[in-house]
Amino acid sequence: MKVFSLPPHENWICDRFLQEWSEYNPDIVTENLDEADINWVLAGWQWNRIPENYLQSKKTVLTVHHIVPEKFNEQKRGEFLFRDRYVDWYHVPCAATKEQIREYTDKPVFIQPFWANQHMWYEMNNKNELREELGLPTDAYIVGSFQRDTEGHDLISPKLEKGPDQLVDILERMSNKNADSKLFVALAGPRRQYVISNLRRLGIEYKSFDFIEFDTLNKLYNCLDLYIVSSRHEGGPQSIIECGLTKTPIISTKVGLAPIVLSECNMYDTPENYESAWQANKNLELIYNNVMKYSIPDGFKPFREFFEKIKG
Secondary structure, eight states, X not given: OOEEEOOOOSSSHHHHHHHHHHHHOTTTEEXXXXXXXXXXXXXXXXXXXXXXXXXXXXXXXEEOOOOOGGGOOHHHHHHHHHHHTTOSEEEESSHHHHHHHTTTOOSOEEEOOOOBOTTTXXXXXXXXXXXXXXXXXXXXXXXXXXXXOBOTTTXXXXXXXXXXXXXXXXXXXXXXXTTTSOEEEEEESSOOHHHHHHHHHHTOEEEEEOSOOHHHHHHHHTTOSEEEEOOSSOSOOHHHHHHHHHTOOEEEESXXXXXXXXXXXXXXXXXXXXXXXXXXXXXXXXXXXXXXXXXXXXGGHHHHHHHHHHHO
16 A cells, blocks of 8 residues: 655645654655655645546545634535545544535545654753743743744735634733733744734733744753643644644634643633633643654554555
8 A cells, every 4th residue: 555645845734744654654744746655745735736537546635724704605516516626535633624615515534644653752850951041031920822823915914723812812911910920922934924013002022933943842842831822723733733732722613623622621712701711730641641642653543544544
């Protein structure tokens, strides 16, 4: 059995997934379409980079991470339905995404979270030293957010599916409630303009790291007192996995992998009741153990078994 996959080359999570997949599964990975039994398209918009005759002659699996209903307009629905003709199976990382695509396809769906790389993300027990190394205050309560929050077309508008408005709301509430303690925000990743502009408006101190290496990002997780996922729609996010492996306290909306990995008291519905998830520090071992169920190399096994099954 041979599986062919296309890297999107967009400095995105799928590029890392494919790198790890190829590194740990060289016996079934191929870059040759002729010898492939299965096409695995991890970034859906890349599907037409595979010639039509290969899409029709091979089994094609397409990963859908999530759908943003507000952006899934008539054009995008049309594109989905057109592409669906070439898809034999869908892969989704969580049940919520399966429910999203069920309205548009009757093709079979494989539900499986991506693997967790415990060699890349791990706990470090020198928080103050790491803060000094990264130029962060050692006496502050540091909250982290490492996903883009601003639309690329204007670098002003909030990327609402990621919930940056909800993140700002929570940070404002935290700042007002704990006026005597020093709140500091650590941001990472590109397109953070929306949150940054609001932190300036609120007078909340922050430091933003743009493109940083994974080892630095791992250190940054280990500097945090809390990580906040504020998304409205997600297939992951991978930050839930990464917080689990680094044992970073986390609260999250009930999106994507959150109900699978986190406990109920790590999740909240709206910024107004974010404190319902305020027992974040008490569940680190539970979350870690939940995430380690997907650790590598065992995290690849469900994918290998799935591909073997559909190879026929």
